[in-house]
Amino acid sequence: MLTGLTVLTVLTVLTAAGAAQAAPAAGGDEPAPECVHYAATWRYTHVTNACDTAYRLTVEYTDGTGVPCREAQPGATVTFPGYGPGGNGVVRVRLCPPPH
Secondary structure, eight states, rough: OOHHHHHHHHHHEEEEEEEEHHHHGGSSSSSSSEEEEEEEEEEEEEEEOOOOEEEEEEETTTOOOOOEEEEEOOTOOOEEOOOOTTTTOOEEEOOOOOOO
């Protein structure tokens, strides 16, 4: 039989372990790590995750166009819209917050 103190201790340990695992996926306005690279053309922006960790990523454009986040596993390349005929440049790749 578990006592209240034992249950609290187990929950605290599990919560701390879960927070430590979730840390790499945190994001929002953080730039992607240096192991994430992109190449932009007028049609597509290819973002490659050369890291050892999966990341949720998005691309920021000069005109502020918002695009959905995409999950990029280690070694994977994900595709976003390019800069288009109007020259809407890529500013940076950034991390996305974890899904709700």
